Amino acid sequence: MTDTPSRLRAVFADAGVTGWLHAVDIDTGAQVEAGADQPVCTASVHKLCLLVALHQEAAAGRLDLTEQVECPPVGRTPGPTGLAAMLDTARLSLRDAAYLMMAVSDNTAADLLLARVGLDTVNRCTARLGLTRTHAAHGFGEMLALMREDAGPDGARALADPHVITRLRALDPARTNRSTPRDMTRLLGAVWRDETGPPEHGAAMRRVMGLQVWPHRLAAGFPFDDVHVAGKTGTLPTLRNEVGVVEYPDGGRYAVAVFTRTDRTAAVLPAADAVIGTAARVAVDALRAAA
Template sequence: MGVPPVTPTARTRITAAFTDAGVTGQLHATDIDTGTTITVGADLESPTASVHKLCVLAALYRQAAHGRIDLRRPVDIPAEGRSPGATGLAAMRDAARLSLRDLAGLAVAVSDNTAADLLIDAIGLDTVNRTMTDLGLTRTIAVHTMRELYATLHEDAGGTPAALTDPTVVARLRALDPTRTNRSTAREIAALLAAIWRDEVCTGEHARELRAVLGLQAWSHRLAAGFPFDDVRVSGKTGSLPTLRHEAGVVEYPDGGRYAVAVFTCAAATTVTLPTADAAIGKAARIAVDALRA
């Protein structure tokens, strides 16, 4: 029996969910096992913000699977010189020592920028980009580390964090220009997740550990909010910058259904807190997955 086609009604409802929340949005959802997809503007390039940490972890575990790096290798982390951020090592005050795989856990669980940059330091941005190219994701490109990304925010805001809510300042941020920052498309990020779940990035224990790490995220106010069920597992990674709220992840149902979903949004408002935009990510993802399961 063939897979029924996705109806245009689902796309209309997804677009309406974005509009009602005051955002423009792109979405790509795919059934990992059948390849059936639903898309809304999925090929538009967007700044990835912390969603790009998915690419860093994919490259890290692929290198480990090829025997080029030991995930248990310890890294000494001085108290000074850490990447900016409100969570994880950036918010801690004392020197620490962690393995690469524990840094990977922090990079996902609390979107730790310092942890992500230490991983990038270990494997190099060139390796991250080469891994994406090897996987056929030619529009997924990293041009700087998290510390470098935040340096552009600091410079473009004139060193005044409050200015990042000023529409005039926001309009000139390099971090929001996909030609000058880390970037991808919803289609390619969803394809990366599908590849991880299909053992195409790495295999065996490395693949199982990578998927487990991607299930550690503490935030549940975006993608996971659309699937409030005890028996549905959501593994995801958020990304946030002024006006941008993204999340990409995999939704796994108890009947074996597996769906990779990437949702990128841009709000008209420059306010830091916009719960309707966060909720729209989960709502749009749920509409897409329900359509794929129909």
């Protein structure tokens, strides 16, 4: 695996991105890395931390996952999916809000859960798990509001300007929700080994991560019917991320975290999406070959 980091750097460069990756065999601890300790903006990847905190609160009896919450149409966190895109009052359980948060990255569902769990609880959860480089600075609605404020009067149109991009606090790991690739694979490994709480809660988290609908990033690197990929994406202007677990039919299971950034401000960059799967495949192949 000695040449794998250089191969990963070449893969990222070919796609026109800067990338950071950590991959680990969940059962043996063998690992591949390329900038694994780089501070990165998590964007919606941080919803995984919220999911784990939610289940730890439920396991401790401080909330019931079947508890119903009402979501009126006014004041919802913006977003293109789930409750964020719906027009009428909705009522659903906390666990169904968690499904929407993870499967379609629903920002409104995430902030409903965050209001119930609390930002401090999320940070205490990650600290207990030893994720020393991981911190939630704000909720998802607040993050989007900061972006609007930083973009100025031209709004979303300004995000095509590279000079505007440089002043967005949401793209600065020191001022937004942040982690490292290594911290994220440590969290994934803990979820898959049932180290975050009772097994039934681990199973529930793994289930909703396996229901994520986006096939164009991590899953794109493993186009096989018998290989299962469960993950969580994160996206902001110039940023494309995904963390997840790849499970093979022979029992091999690998936690992978890939974070990328590009100088290009276009919202649609297929190569930047696809390289997440390509890099993950390079890393997992290296781990399997060395086993």
